[in-house]
Amino acid sequence: MDTKKSSKQQKTLKTYRTVIVGAGPAGIGMGVALKDFGVYDFVILEKGLIGSTFLKWTTETRFLTPSFQSTQFGLLDLNAVAINTSPAYSSGKEHLSGPEYVHYLNRVVYEFQLPVHEEREVMTVVKRDRDFVLETVDAYYVAEYLIWSTGEFQFPNDRPFPGAELCIHNSRIGSYRDLLGDDFTIIGGYESGVDAALNLAMLGRETAILERGTVMDSKSQDPSVTLSFYTKQRLDETTAADGIRLEERTEVKKVTHGGNGAFRIHTGSGYYESPTPPILATGFKGGEEQIHDLFYNTGGRPQLNEWDESTRTPNLYLAGPHVMHQNVIFCFIYKFRQRFGIVAHRIATQLGMDTDAAVKLYRRHNMFLDDLSCCQEDCKC
Amino acid sequence: MDTKKSSKQQKTLKTYRTVIVGAGPAGIGMGVALKDFGVYDFVILEKGLIGSTFLKWTTETRFLTPSFQSTQFGLLDLNAVAINTSPAYSSGKEHLSGPEYVHYLNRVVYEFQLPVHEEREVMTVVKRDRDFVLETVDAYYVAEYLIWSTGEFQFPNDRPFPGAELCIHNSRIGSYRDLLGDDFTIIGGYESGVDAALNLAMLGRETAILERGTVMDSKSQDPSVTLSFYTKQRLDETTAADGIRLEERTEVKKVTHGGNGAFRIHTGSGYYESPTPPILATGFKGGEEQIHDLFYNTGGRPQLNEWDESTRTPNLYLAGPHVMHQNVIFCFIYKFRQRFGIVAHRIATQLGMDTDAAVKLYRRHNMFLDDLSCCQEDCKC
Numbered sequence: 064m065d066t067k068k069s070s071k072q073q074k075t076l077k078t079y080r081t082v083i084v085g086a087g088p089a090g091i092g093m094g095v096a097l098k099d100f101g102v103y104d105f106v107i108l109e110k111g112l113i114g115s116t117f118l119k120w121t122t123e124t125r126f127l128t129p130s131f132q133s134t135q136f137g138l139l140d141l142n143a144v145a146i147n148t149s150p151a152y153s154s155g156k157e158h159l160s161g162p163e164y165v166h167y168l169n170r171v172v173y174e175f176q177l178p179v180h181e182e183r184e185v186m187t188v189v190k191r192d193r194d195f196v197l198e199t200v201d202a203y204y205v206a207e208y209l210i211w212s213t214g215e216f217q218f219p220n221d222r223p224f225p226g227a228e229l230c231i232h233n234s235r236i237g238s239y240r241d242l243l244g245d246d247f248t249i250i251g252g253y254e255s256g257v258d259a260a261l262n263l264a265m266l267g268r269e270t271a272i273l274e275r276g277t278v279m280d281s282k283s284q285d286p287s288v289t290l291s292f293y294t295k296q297r298l299d300e301t302t303a304a305d306g307i308r309l310e311e312r313t314e315v316k317k318v319t320h321g322g323n324g325a326f327r328i329h330t331g332s333g334y335y336e337s338p339t340p341p342i343l344a345t346g347f348k349g350g351e352e353q354i355h356d357l358f359y360n361t362g363g364r365p366q367l368n369e370w371d372e373s374t375r376t377p378n379l380y381l382a383g384p385h386v387m388h389q390n391v392i393f394c395f396i397y398k399f400r401q402r403f404g405i406v407a408h409r410i411a412t413q414l415g416m417d418t419d420a421a422v423k424l425y426r427r428h429n430m431f432l433d434d435l436s437c438c439q440e441d442c443k444c
Numbered sequence: 445m446d447t448k449k450s451s452k453q454q455k456t457l458k459t460y461r462t463v464i465v466g467a468g469p470a471g472i473g474m475g476v477a478l479k480d481f482g483v484y485d486f487v488i489l490e491k492g493l494i495g496s497t498f499l500k501w502t503t504e505t506r507f508l509t510p511s512f513q514s515t516q517f518g519l520l521d522l523n524a525v526a527i528n529t530s531p532a533y534s535s536g537k538e539h540l541s542g543p544e545y546v547h548y549l550n551r552v553v554y555e556f557q558l559p560v561h562e563e564r565e566v567m568t569v570v571k572r573d574r575d576f577v578l579e580t581v582d583a584y585y586v587a588e589y590l591i592w593s594t595g596e597f598q599f600p601n602d603r604p605f606p607g608a609e610l611c612i613h614n615s616r617i618g619s620y621r622d623l624l625g626d627d628f629t630i631i632g633g634y635e636s637g638v639d640a641a642l643n644l645a646m647l648g649r650e651t652a653i654l655e656r657g658t659v660m661d662s663k664s665q666d667p668s669v670t671l672s673f674y675t676k677q678r679l680d681e682t683t684a685a686d687g688i689r690l691e692e693r694t695e696v697k698k699v700t701h702g703g704n705g706a707f708r709i710h711t712g713s714g715y716y717e718s719p720t721p722p723i724l725a726t727g728f729k730g731g732e733e734q735i736h737d738l739f740y741n742t743g744g745r746p747q748l749n750e751w752d753e754s755t756r757t758p759n760l761y762l763a764g765p766h767v768m769h770q771n772v773i774f775c776f777i778y779k780f781r782q783r784f785g786i787v788a789h790r791i792a793t794q795l796g797m798d799t800d801a802a803v804k805l806y807r808r809h810n811m812f813l814d815d816l817s818c819c820q821e822d823c824k825c
Contacts, residue, residue, distance in 0.1 A: 131510055131522060141512060292512065397517060401518075429517075429519055432518065
C-alpha cells in the first residue's frame with residue numbers, strides 16, 4: 064500500500080442528499096430555497112469564505128443594481144437572494160461595495176441557519192452510478208444531487224489574444240489608487256471597462272477605452288447587454304474633459320512590448336501605445352468550467368433542460384449567472400435568483416415533498432420564473 | 445336673470461360614471477387600473493398639464509427611489525404607476541428629475557389612451573343625491589364615483605409658525621443657483637431640508653439645518669420616516685468641511701427681522717441669525733384639503749375604509765401619498781400604487797364586472813395590496 068493511497072483512505076466519507084458547491088449569492092440563495100421547499104439534507108461547500116469573491120473586488124467597485132428598502136411592501140430588493148431579506152437594510156446604501164454584500168450574505172446564512180462549510184475546496188467531481196463523489200483535501204462528499212453555483216469572478220477571461228499576459232485583468236486590481244502612472248489603456252468597453260475608466264478619471268488619470276463594438280448605442284432594454292444606468296449616468300456626468308477617450312469599433316489583435324518600456328496594442332489597422340500595462344476588461348468565463356465535461360455545450364454555454372439540469376448528467380443543476388435559456392441571460396442577481404425555486408421545486412418533487420405552499424410563496428415574490436416568454440418582451444413605455 | 449346666472453347656464457353638463465381629479469402619478473395610475481378592471485366610462489380632470497407639479501420641482505431635485513430596468517423580469521420599477529411600464533426606460537437614469545418623470549407620465553397616458561382633460565381646474569365639489577357635481581370654469585361634471593388624487597406638492601406647509609411669511613418654502617425655489625447669498629439657514633431636516641443643504645453645498649454655499657428632532661438616528665426601516673439611502677449616502681459623502689451644519693433638537697418658534705436686514709430665527713433657548721431669508725423645508729399638507737368636509741378626519745388624516753373610500757361620503761375615494769391605514773404610510777409611489785387596484789376592484793365589482801383576471805394580474809405584479817399586516821413587519825436581515 065503506497066502512502067498516497069493510504070492518505071486517501073484516511074479521508075472521511077460524508078453523505079448528503081444534496082451538495083451545493085459555492086457559497087456566493089447563488090449557493091446561499093439555493094440553500095434558502097431548498098429549505099423553503101422542505102429539503103433539509105444538504106451542505107454548502109465553499110472553497111474560501113462565504114461570498115469571498117466579493118472581498119476580492121476592486122475597492123472602488125459597486126453593485127450596478129440599486130438596493131432599496133421596499134421589502135416591507137412586497138417588492139424584493141434587486142440584490143436580495145432570499146424572500147424577506149434585503150442588503151439595503153444592513154448597509155443603508157443604494158450601491159453596495161463587495162464587503163457590504165458579504166456582510167449581508169453572512170446575515171442570511173445566520174438567519175436561515177444554512178449549513179455552509181467554509182475552506183472546503185472541491186478538487187474533483189466524478190459521477191459514480193447514481194451518486195456524485197466530490198473530493199476535498201480531507202473528505203469525500205457523496206450526494207445524489209449536485210447544485211453547481213461557483214460564480215464567474217474567479218475565472219477571468221484573461222487570455223483573449225496573444226500578449227494578454229503583458230496586461231492586467233481588471234478583476235486583479237486591488238484598488239485603482241494602487242496603479243502607478245497617469246495614462247492608461249483599457250481593453251473592453253462594457254461595464255467593467257467603463258467603470259475602470261470612471262474610477263481612474265476620479266483620481267485624475269487619463270484613459271483610453273478600446274472597444275470592439277460600441278458602448279452607448281445598444282437599443283436593448285436589458286442591462287445584461289447594455290450599460291447599466293448607474294454606469295451610463297456616471298459616464299454622462301464625466302465629460303471627455305475629465306480624460307476618458309472612447310475608441311469604439313476597435314478590436315485588439317495582440318499586445319507586444321513597444322519602445323521605452325511602453326506597451327504596443329495592435330488593432331486591425333495600426334497600434335496604440337500605452338506607458339502602463341493595458342487593463343483587460345474582457346469579462347469572465349463560466350464558473351462551471353471545472354466540470355465542463357458533465358455538460359453538453361451550446362454556443363459556449365452549458366446546455367440545460369427546463370429545470371436548469373445538465374442535459375448530459377442527470378441530477379446536476381447549475382445556479383447563478385451562467386444559466387442561460389434561449390435568449391434570456393440570467394447574469395444579474397435579480398434574474399438568476401428567480402431560478403432557485405425552479406431547481407428546489409424539482410428536487411423536492413423528486414423526493415416526494417408537497418411543494419404547493421412554497422411554489423405559491425415564491426411565485427408571489429417573483430422568485431419562481433417558469434415562463435421565460437415574459438423576459439423577451441419589451442416594456443410598453 | 446343676472447349675468448352670473450346666465451354665464452352659469454352656458455356651462456355644458458358632462459356625465460361620466462367616474463371622475464378622477466388630478467393627472468399626476470396617482471390619477472394616471474388609477475386611470476390605467478380602472479381600464480384594467482373593465483371600467484371605461486371615466487375622465488381625468490387636471491388643473492394644469494399632465495404631471496405639472498413635477499415641472500415645478502426645483503431644478504436640482506431628483507426622485508429618492510431609484511429606477512431600474514428590471515421590468516422584463518417581472519420586477520416593477522419602483523417609480524412605475526402601471527404594469528409593464530418603467531420610467532427607467534424612457535430616461536435611462538436611476539434618479540429622475542421632475543421633467544423626466546413628466547415625459548414618462550405622458551407616455552403612459554398615450555400608450556393606455558387615457559382620457560385626460562388638461563387645464564380643467566375643479567373649483568367646487570358638491571354631492572347631490574347619489575352624484576358628485578364638479579364645477580370647472582366652463583362645465584359641470586356629474587359622476588357617480590369620484591377619485592381624488594391631487595397630490596401634495598401644490599399645498600406646501602408654509603405657515604408653520606409666526607413670521608413664516610419672511611421665509612421661502614423650498615418647493616417655491618426654481619433652482620438653488622438662483623438664490624443670492626453665501627450663507628443659508630434651513631428650517632426642517634427631513635428629506636427636503638437635507639436635499640436643499642446638499643445642493644447648496646455643491647454650489648459652495650454654507651448652510652445650517654435646524655431640525656426639531658434628529659435626522660440620522662431613526663431605527664425604522666421605512667423611508668417614509670427616515671432619510672432615504674439616496675440622501676443618506678450623499679450626506680455621508682459630503683462632510684462638515686463642505687459647509688453643512690446640523691443643529692438637531694432645535695425647534696423654531698418664530699422668525700422676525702433682525703438687524704442689518706438679517707433674519708432672526710427664534711428657538712426655545714435663543715436665536716439664530718441668517719443673512720438670507722430662511723428656507724422652509726416643512727413639508728406639505730394633504731391634497732384633499734379642498735374637499736376636507738367630505739371626510740371625517742383622524743389625527744390630521746382623512747378617515748378611509750378598507751377600500752380607501754371616505755367614511756363620510758360614499759363613492760368618494762382617495763388615491764396617492766396621503767392615503768394612510770393604521771401605521772402604514774403610502775407616501776412613495778411604489779407604496780400608493782398598490783392601492784389603485786383595490787379602488788378599481790371595488791368600483792368594478794359594484795358595476796357588476798368580473799374582476800378575477802385583473803385581480804390575479806395585479807396581485808402577480810405586487811399591485812394589489814389588500815393585506816396591510818405585511819407592511820409593519822421588519823425584514824429578517
